[in-house]
Amino acid sequence: MLMQVLRIILPIALFAGLIQFWEWSVVYWEIQPFILPPPSAILAVFETDGASLLGSAWTTLGTTLAAFALAVFSGTALAALFASSRIAEAALSPYAVILQVTPIIAIAPLIIVWVGLDNAWLAVLILAWIAAFFPVLASATAGLKAVDPNLRDLFRLYRADFRQTFIRLMVPSSLPYLLAGIKTAGGLALVGAVVAEFAAASGNTNGLAWRILEAGNRLQIAKMFAALLLLALMGVALYAILSFVEWLLLHRWHGDRRRA
């Protein structure tokens, strides 16, 4: 009981202490606000520039979620295709790998030229999708391959067709893998979106990365911190929501990972 209370209270106390120390040390060592602003100054930014920051956060979040949804859908669909046809897997998987191993930041300028700077939002969407796509594909493919061979035999024995085998056996077997990949993809979609916004480096994208660039150029360090804070909160929220979905779907039969 005491341990449980400590496990909640201790991290909060530590966090509050660190913030307090930050505030105090900036004053004590007379650190310039364009090097390190105190937490109070960062909070104050939300009063002056709150509307524009939240608007940008909304933009970035929108592209991230759209790219994430696209990645989950397309990654799962391609993995299903791979599972049903080895030829398709052999022919297509190299391209998926190439797309994955080439750094997003290096592809970004090309994509931006292709879609045009006026459509920078589309470039951001495409790049965030590329970043998030591969973990979904890889985990779904691994999951679909991890089906218990005895169960597969059983389905064959009872003359299950591909559709029955896929829905009743392969999808549920691969769910733990797929959800782990999806959790990673959520964070990567955000990373991809921000990287693409930086590469576009244009007010056209109007996302949080643009606010950071803009504030950096004007040495508004507190505003940069405020934007960073929003990005971190978004990432954490995404991860928390996806973890919760994973728990909802798996905890009954997979929770303690005991063998069945």
Added chain:
Amino acid sequence: MSRDLRLDRLAKTFPNGTAALGDLSADIAAGAFVSLLGPSGCGKSTVLRLIAGLEEPTRGRVEWPQTRGSLGVIFQEPTLMAWASAAKNVALPLELAGMAKTQARERACGALEKVDLAGFADALPRELSGGMRMRVSIARALVADPDVLLMDEPFAALDEFTRGKLNDDLLRLWAERGFTGVFVTHSVFEAVYLSQRILILSGRPGRLVADIQNPAPYPREPGYRTSAAFNATARDILDVLEEVSTC
């Protein structure tokens, strides 16, 4: 009723060159309980997979009377869908065959009752003990009333007590349903206790080295395990195994 199941000069060599089975012929009478006995690596499981149609024989064939009989299979592992309740697992063969869900569930619950799991229809596999999971597996194999039940060392991973209890349950179900039982095991005593006939396999590739009848009448009670008749049959088998222990 169905006639015999014939294994006609069955042989299986795997693509990697492993000769698992060479030239096995045997007639298995409808309704009989037959064990395939031998050390691991004698192609016992391969015989089951050939009968089940999960592998194609390299030579020879499995002859069914007229049409292929309906099959039930029990693997060494319970092989349950971890995400589905006991009833859902048992209903699988029925649902795959197109039976309506409510009807399938009703029959699945009936099958679970037969293996003393009446109260566990909605339990998930991980909530059941090893022996109970194996019972669910037995219920699933029998739910569609198969003509032939294939069992691949189903109780090898269970403790002595659970194993003995499940042997008795299996014989009771066999007496009730009248399926043909083909039981693969490497336990001499399990083979003797269960079977009317024991086919001993040996060698690599596996081949039939002895065909031993066990005339002890059914129902066999646990006391049979310590009887003179049991010992005599076990002795015969052990003698054969000693002669050919090359596997």
